[in-house]
């Protein structure tokens with residue numbers, strides 16, 4: 001029984017849909033889909049349908065691309081879209097950040113799986129740049145995330161306000177977890193700024209998370225943190241806790257000779273010894 005994770009499968013790309021469909025069956029194992037699965041409901045349905053037929057259990061959290069609102073979406077904003085995606089997941093029995101956390105594994109190997117949706121608040125910026133100046137600061141280097149046009153937080157007044165509400169909701173729920181089992185935190189966005197290594201576009205960091213979660217891995221009894229968003233596959237450790245970045249990424253960013261199954265990251269039981277990873281051959285972000 002293995003808990004696998006992958007994120008950023010971006011099924012809007014036919015190559016990624018074909019690759020995902022190529023997965024064989026893992027009847028005893030679970031799969032975490034850690035956001036940026038698809039822009040459209042039909043592609044999310046495609047993902048959930050395949051994942052649920054191949055795996056014993058599936059967990060989903062949203063990424064920023066999942067929340068994009070296009071003019072033909074017929075939705076009032078990203079909050080409504082998020083709620084409709086949660087409903088779709090429930091149709092398939094897929095766990096979301098709105099469901100009770102589940103325990104996974106047996107005996108001493110038992111863990112609590114906590115899917116989160118925390119968003120970002122532009123706080124991954126230098127101290128001398130204010131929140132109001134953050135986007136202009138990124139744009140000085142020609143960087144502007146498409147979320148600024150397509151991620152619409154209404155009825156929240158801003159993405160920061162939505163992020164704050166998500167942090168409060170998640171913190172309260174995590175603080176209510178009791179018992180000896182450690183928690184696996186699952187979120188699309190990285191929880192710590194020091195895990196972001198976007199060497200070519202460092203100012204993209206403002207769209208990558210919130211400083212509010214910097215110490216959640218020690219504040220709560222956490223064993224592993226699973227995230228995506230960076231398209232920068234890695235395994236890191238902070239304070240002895242394992243942080244897994246599990247992105248697949250766009251077709252142009254990955255080595256097409258590597259099969260999709262080899263991009264599935266084993267979260268649990270996980271490596272027996274500390275294992276650092278920065279998957280060069282998988283990854284082409286640096287050109």
Ligand SMILES: [Fe+2]
Pocket residue numbers: 008010036063065229230231249
């Ligand atoms: Fe992505």
Ligand SMILES: [Fe+2]
Pocket residue numbers: 036063064065188228229230
């Ligand atoms: Fe993302």
